[in-house]
Amino acid sequence: MKNKQVIVIGAGAGGMMAAGRAAEKGASVLLLEKMPTPGRKILVSGKTRCNLSNSRDLEEFISAYGLNGRFLYGAFHRFFRDDLLEFMRCYGVETKIERGGRIFPVSNNAADVVGAFQKYLAEFGVEMRTEVKVKRIVIADGKVIGVQTDIGEFPAEAVVVAAGGASWPATGSNGDGYQMAKEIGHHIVKLRPGLVPLAVEEVELAKSMQGVSLENVRLTAYLCSANAIDALGVSKKIIDTRQGDIMITHFGIGGPLTLLMSLEIVDALEQGPVSIAIDLKPALNLDQLKLRLQRDFDTLNKRILRSLLKELLPQKMIEPIAILSGIPADKPGHQINAKERDGLAALLKSIRFNIKGPLPISAAMVTAGGVSLREIDPQTMASRLVKGLYFCGEVMDIDADTGGFNLQAAFSTGYVAGESAAAFLRL
Numbered sequence: 001m002k003n004k005q006v007i008v009i010g011a012g013a014g015g016m017m018a019a020g021r022a023a024e025k026g027a028s029v030l031l032l033e034k035m036p037t038p039g040r041k042i043l044v045s046g047k048t049r050c051n052l053s054n055s056r057d058l059e060e061f062i063s064a065y066g067l068n069g070r071f072l073y074g075a076f077h078r079f080f081r082d083d084l085l086e087f088m089r090c091y092g093v094e095t096k097i098e099r100g101g102r103i104f105p106v107s108n109n110a111a112d113v114v115g116a117f118q119k120y121l122a123e124f125g126v127e128m129r130t131e132v133k134v135k136r137i138v139i140a141d142g143k144v145i146g147v148q149t150d151i152g153e154f155p156a157e158a159v160v161v162a163a164g165g166a167s168w169p170a171t172g173s174n175g176d177g178y179q180m181a182k183e184i185g186h187h188i189v190k191l192r193p194g195l196v197p198l199a200v201e202e203v204e205l206a207k208s209m210q211g212v213s214l215e216n217v218r219l220t221a222y223l224c225s226a227n228a229i230d231a232l233g234v235s236k237k238i239i240d241t242r243q244g245d246i247m248i249t250h251f252g253i254g255g256p257l258t259l260l261m262s263l264e265i266v267d268a269l270e271q272g273p274v275s276i277a278i279d280l281k282p283a284l285n286l287d288q289l290k291l292r293l294q295r296d297f298d299t300l301n302k303r304i305l306r307s308l309l310k311e312l313l314p315q316k317m318i319e320p321i322a323i324l325s326g327i328p329a330d331k332p333g334h335q336i337n338a339k340e341r342d343g344l345a346a347l348l349k350s351i352r353f354n355i356k357g358p359l360p361i362s363a364a365m366v367t368a369g370g371v372s373l374r375e376i377d378p379q380t381m382a383s384r385l386v387k388g389l390y391f392c393g394e395v396m397d398i399d400a401d402t403g404g405f406n407l408q409a410a411f412s413t414g415y416v417a418g419e420s421a422a423a424f425l426r427l
Contacts, residue, residue, distance in 0.1 A: 005030055006421045007147055007156040009134045009177070011038035013407055014393030015162030016117040017414030018421070022160070023124035025422035030154060031126050032147070033172070034133040039114035040171035041164065045407060046102075050110035052088070053081045053411075054404040055101035064405040068398050072409060074378045079415035081408060091116035102404050137161070137180050137389065144388035158388040158421040160381075162414060165367025165394035166191055177395035178370060185385050187372040189397040193364030194263045197254035198276075201354040208320045209248040218243045218279035219257050221265050226275035226352035239268045243282055252353065260401050263368050266358050277350040280313070289345045297341060301334035308333055312348065321347065366406050370397040381417035388424055392417040 008019040011033035019031040031038075042050055054061065058076060062069035085095050085103070093116045094106040105112050121128060137159055138146040146155040163177025178188050200206055220241040222229055244257035253276070268274050281289055296308060306329040309318045322329040325344045327336060336344075361367060375384045376391055383389035392413035400406050 004028065004157050004425055005155070006158045006160065006418070006425065007032060007154060008160040008162055008418070009147065009180075010162040010164055010172070010393075011035075011128060011130070012041050012162060012164050012171075012173070012393065012410065013039070014164075014410035014414035014417070015160070016121060017411050018160045018162055018390075018392050018418035019126045019128070020117065020120040020124055021415050021418030022158075022422040023121070023126045023418075025419055027158075027422035027425055029124075029126045030156070031121065031128040032132045032134055032149065032154075033128065033130045034176075035172040036130055038128065038130070039117065041168055041173060042114050042407075043110045044168065044171060045110060046104060046404075048110050049104050049108045050113045051102050051104055051402075051404040051407065052095065052113065053084055053103045053408040055081070055097050055103060061405065061408070064400040064403065065398055065409070066400075068373060069400075071373045071376075071378045071398065072412065075381070075409075075412040075416045078419075079412045083415075084408065084411050087120075088113070088116055091119045100403055134163075134176070134180070137184055137386075139184055139386055142387055144386060156388075158390065158424045160390040160392060160414075160417045160421050161371075161395055162392050162410075162417070163395050165370065166361050167193065167364040167367045169362050173367075173394070175367075181371045181391070181395070184389075186375055186383070189369040189372050191361060191367055191369040192263065192266050193358045193361040194266075194368035194399045195259040195365035195402055196262045196266070196358045196361075196363060197249060198252045198258055198262060198265060198358055199356040200252035201356050203251060203356075205320060205324075206248055206252050206353070207250050209317050210250045212248045212314050212316050213245065213255070214247070214278070214280065214314075215245045216243060216282070217246060217257075218282040219246060219253075219261060220277045220279070221261055221268070221355075222275050222277070223268050223272060224275060225273045226277075226354045229275065229277060229350065229352060239274065240264045246278070251359070252356070256402065259365065262358060263399070265355060266368075269355065269357060274355040275352055276355060277352050279350060280348045286345060286349055289348060290342055293341050293345055297333040297336055301332065303333050304330045305333070305336065306330060321351075324351070365402065366399045367394055368397075368399045370395050373397050379416075380420035381413055382420055382424075388421075390417040390421050 005028040023029040164173030166175035221239040223237040247255035393410035
């Protein structure tokens with residue numbers, strides 16, 4: 001085996017791209033993967049369909065990563081969405097755009113994406129060894145000289161760390177990369193679960209509505225307990241508020257909207273209690289909803305509350321909402337007074353839960369935090385601390401909303417890291 005080679009740790013999205021690009025640029029490349037097969041996380045992404053990227057323009061793309069998005073300008077300038085889609089076409093994967101700008105393979109099969117990368121690696125002679133666990137990166141005189149694995153040491157002039165995050169550990173992403181980076185002096189920004197469901201204190205209430213999917217509702221998160229929100233759900237302590245789809249689960253709330261807001265909520269929990277309010281009727285203000293209820297109750301006044309609520313709520317929410325309102329579910333509409341009716345309207349505009357916390361990081365779609373970006377050159381993905389060391393993908397302190405942004409960041413940073421590592425060998 002040649003000494004002057006690039007070793008890539010991890011055969012995920014970033015790692016396979018880095019290995020292929022380094023080999024394409026003339027380097028001898030060894031790709032080490034501890035799982036039996038490559039691309040495990042790609043295979044489960046997008047519900048096994050693989051949401052590759054997004055059709056949004058560059059500025060919108062960058063904003064999806066929050067404040068750290070600026071770090072990606074250099075990588076996106078070198079390899080962005082159109083380059084990725086052309087790459088996929090070259091290896092037989094046609095793509096399509098769906099709702100929200102999400103880009104998927106036409107086949108709806110994530111295995112086709114992994115297959116494309118396997119063709120790429122084979123074409124440029126990458127040696128891939130699976131079921132090899134890297135334990136540490138070997139450093140001498142401030143530069144990389146190899147990696148130590150469970151089957152021995154492999155020499156290298158350059159190493160790309162593409163070990164992924166700490167979410168989805170069954171795919172191989174269990175946080176190994178953070179430990180390796182930390183041991184050689186890199187600072188790890190605190191790891192938190194990103195794009196993760198949330199557990200609530202009122203678990204029995206959640207269980208009573210378990211499985212209910214709510215479309216186009218407004219979810220507002222507050223930096224205070226639920227009983228500190230006034231009757232209108234108005235507070236100066238709003239963390240975030242968005243409209244979309246959520247799901248009530250046996251432990252709390254999930255669904256797309258919850259995932260998008262989850263990291264802000266997780267971070268806010270460090271400051272104090274956090275609560276959320278669900279507005280079931282965001283298209284109506286409180287006065288309009290009161291008039292709607294008054295009209296329904298007057299027109300259908302012989303119906304009991306349970307029957308009246310069928311016009312407004314999913315079946316599984318009727319009994320819990322009736323209990324929360326304090327109005328007997330079998331009370332006829334003509335007996336429901338104005339105070340009760342107005343209280344019901346306020347409840348439909350603000351169903352509240354206190355947030356207990358997120359599910360574990362292993363249940364998150366992505367890991368927030370990671371190797372500090374201050375210690376990585378955004379133009380090359382090179383470590384600022386160790387010569388010959390490069391990073392790409394989720395192991396860095398980069399995470400984004402759902403919609404293909406996280407995978408695009410992995411592909412783009414992998415491309416740059418691989419190209420830079422190959423160039424380093426020529427110095």
